[in-house]
Amino acid sequence: MTEARPASSLDVARIRQDFPILQRQVYGKPLVYLDNANTTQKPRQVIEALVRYYETYNANIHRAVHRLGEEATAAYEEARMKVAAFINAPSPECIVFTRNATEAINLVAYTWGRANIRAGDEILTTEMEHHSNFVPWQQLAHETGAQLRVIGLTEEQMLDLRDGIESNFSDRTKLVAIVHANNTVGTINPVAEFAREAHRRGALVLIDGAQSVPHMPVDVQALDCDFLAFSAHKMLGPTGVGVLYARRELLEEMPPFLTGGEMISKVTLEETTWNAVPAKFEAGTPNVADVIAFGAAIDYLNDLGMPDVREHEKEITAYTLRRLRQLEDVIIYGPPGVEARGGVVSFNYSDLHPHDVGTLLDSQGVAIRAGHGCNQPLMRRLGVPGVSRASFYVYNTLEEVDVLIEALKAARAFFKR
Amino acid sequence: MTRARDEEYARQEAELDELYRDVILDHYRSPRHRGSLASPTISREGLNPLCGDEVTIELGLKGDVIAEVAFHGSGCSISQSSASMLTEAVLGKTLAEAETLFRGFTAMMLGSDEIDPESLGDLEALSGVRKFPVRVKCATLAWHTLAEALELTRRDRGK
Numbered sequence: 260m261t262e263a264r265p266a267s268s269l270d271v272a273r274i275r276q277d278f279p280i281l282q283r284q285v286y287g288k289p290l291v292y293l294d295n296a297n298t299t300q301k302p303r304q305v306i307e308a309l310v311r312y313y314e315t316y317n318a319n320i321h322r323a324v325h326r327l328g329e330e331a332t333a334a335y336e337e338a339r340m341k342v343a344a345f346i347n348a349p350s351p352e353c354i355v356f357t358r359n360a361t362e363a364i365n366l367v368a369y370t371w372g373r374a375n376i377r378a379g380d381e382i383l384t385t386e387m388e389h390h391s392n393f394v395p396w397q398q399l400a401h402e403t404g405a406q407l408r409v410i411g412l413t414e415e416q417m418l419d420l421r422d423g424i425e426s427n428f429s430d431r432t433k434l435v436a437i438v439h440a441n442n443t444v445g446t447i448n449p450v451a452e453f454a455r456e457a458h459r460r461g462a463l464v465l466i467d468g469a470q471s472v473p474h475m476p477v478d479v480q481a482l483d484c485d486f487l488a489f490s491a492h493k494m495l496g497p498t499g500v501g502v503l504y505a506r507r508e509l510l511e512e513m514p515p516f517l518t519g520g521e522m523i524s525k526v527t528l529e530e531t532t533w534n535a536v537p538a539k540f541e542a543g544t545p546n547v548a549d550v551i552a553f554g555a556a557i558d559y560l561n562d563l564g565m566p567d568v569r570e571h572e573k574e575i576t577a578y579t580l581r582r583l584r585q586l587e588d589v590i591i592y593g594p595p596g597v598e599a600r601g602g603v604v605s606f607n608y609s610d611l612h613p614h615d616v617g618t619l620l621d622s623q624g625v626a627i628r629a630g631h632g633c634n635q636p637l638m639r640r641l642g643v644p645g646v647s648r649a650s651f652y653v654y655n656t657l658e659e660v661d662v663l664i665e666a667l668k669a670a671r672a673f674f675k676r
Numbered sequence: 677m678t679r680a681r682d683e684e685y686a687r688q689e690a691e692l693d694e695l696y697r698d699v700i701l702d703h704y705r706s707p708r709h710r711g712s713l714a715s716p717t718i719s720r721e722g723l724n725p726l727c728g729d730e731v732t733i734e735l736g737l738k739g740d741v742i743a744e745v746a747f748h749g750s751g752c753s754i755s756q757s758s759a760s761m762l763t764e765a766v767l768g769k770t771l772a773e774a775e776t777l778f779r780g781f782t783a784m785m786l787g788s789d790e791i792d793p794e795s796l797g798d799l800e801a802l803s804g805v806r807k808f809p810v811r812v813k814c815a816t817l818a819w820h821t822l823a824e825a826l827e828l829t830r831r832d833r834g835k
Binding site for chain 1: 680681682683684685687688689691692695696701726727728729730750751752753754808811814
């Protein structure tokens with residue numbers, strides 16, 4: 260089948276040459292990697308930054324008086340500046356490095372949350388949260404006697420805001436914990452409007468940006484959020500690095516999360532005082548190498564330009580939706596258009612389990628996610644045990660979508676035999 | 677190069693056929709003993725949190741013998757057909773024999789050479805799953821659930 264294909268806003272052929280793993284084959288077939296919402300592949304520039312650190316200036320940071328330590332410290336802090344600029348944070352001191360987005364959210368729940376949430380307070384969240392932005396708040400509510408208020412979804416897995424955003428708030432609302440772009444159905448939420456309403460009422464907003472920061476321009480000052488969490492490995496960077504952005508005053512007020520080395524100012528046998536932010540929240544030796552390599556990933560994305568990254572994903576998502584709709588017995592989840600969704604398409608064959616589909620696609624070299632996608636409340640709402648999910652990034656092509664579609668047809672035929 | 681690729685592809689096709697043998701697909705399409713018992717002696721739910729597979733095994737005991745068995749749940753073809761095959765394998769067996777089958781089955785799935793898969797009868801059909809490590813837990817879910825049910829029964833009776 261031939262179809263007119265839109266031209267990409269990115270030079271994908273050139274981009275693909277930067278990713279060594281895209282050369283590999285799986286079961287004799289070229290790898291078609293469509294599991295980017297899970298984790299993305301890494302360009303040579305990121306891998307080389309890791310190797311360069313370990314081969315030429317490996318040292319601990321913030322405490323070595325020698326040359327290597329100076330270089331490592333400078334590179335680590337430069338990465339913090341790159342992250343701050345990438346999301347338009349007012350200063351690098353607003354950026355705390357964690358292990359992942361989950362830890363960033365837990366940091367807020369354990370420090371700000373336990374210091375500020377009281378019995379009877381309300382935490383507003385949604386039915387489409389990833390477990391990482393749901394379980395910490397549910398636990399906090401259980402511990403403190405606060406109420407977890409959960410916004411439900413429409414038939415197209417968008418937030419049910421028919422009664423207006425403000426109807427979900429009360430004078431006890433203390434925090435809104437909301438995902439910017441959902442990881443399974445792709446829905447993009449009006450987070451800036453939530454921030455406006457929250458601030459009008461003196462509440463704070465935490466945005467889970469794990470699926471938005473890698474895929475579209477995100478400006479924390481424009482969104483006016485209080486906290487933003489995301490992960491390096493979902494945006495070309497290494498595993499083991501997460502980011503918490505927080506307004507500086509909040510970081511100053513919040514008690515520390517983990518205590519020990521590096522986060523202290525003065526320790527006596529009786530008392531300890533805390534280091535300045537953000538060091539107060541980075542106890543122990545951080546993940547120096549991976550943070551530095553994350554800086555290289557941000558450089559790479561800046562070179563591509565985030566508006567073009569978003570355009571590319573919109574094109575590929577629109578094409579995927581169109582091709583999937585031509586298949587029989589395929590149910591597609593999420594918003595119908597690409598404006599309200601990220602580069603994620605989840606679907607099911609009405610009579611095949613996503614794991615069986617996943618295994619069959621894998622045999623064709625096509626890597627997708629199969630399962631609940633860490634969205635069990637959402638799966639319950641959809642009434643399915645799981646979904647098959649294709650998710651895209653800068654190196655994916657429309658030809659790869661064609662391979663996906665053919666592999667799906669083959670999977671269907673296999674189980675019909 | 678092309679030949680090596682073709683060979684690898686052919687091997688993968690063969691492994692897929694091994695994974696989804698006809699007997700497995702038959703159990704998936706026409707599950708045996710699917711449903712619930714009117715008054716089970718013991719009922720146990722097994723969950724695979726990673727992929728969301730769910731299997732409940734129910735046993736109706738007469739003395740030491742599994743006189744009735746049923747399963748229900750949801751999940752992939754491997755998890756559900758494995759549960760269906762389990763019910764056929766343990767019906768009419770004593771608790772001790774069911775325990776032996778559990779050990780034999782898990783040994784087979786771990787690739788242990790201490791067990792002759794042929795001694796497991798139809799269950800041998802699931803040996804092809806071993807080539808797909810991420811799917812092994814789908815095949816063993818029902819069996820681990822059964823083992824928990826047997827353990828609970830033993831504890832209850834020990835009281």
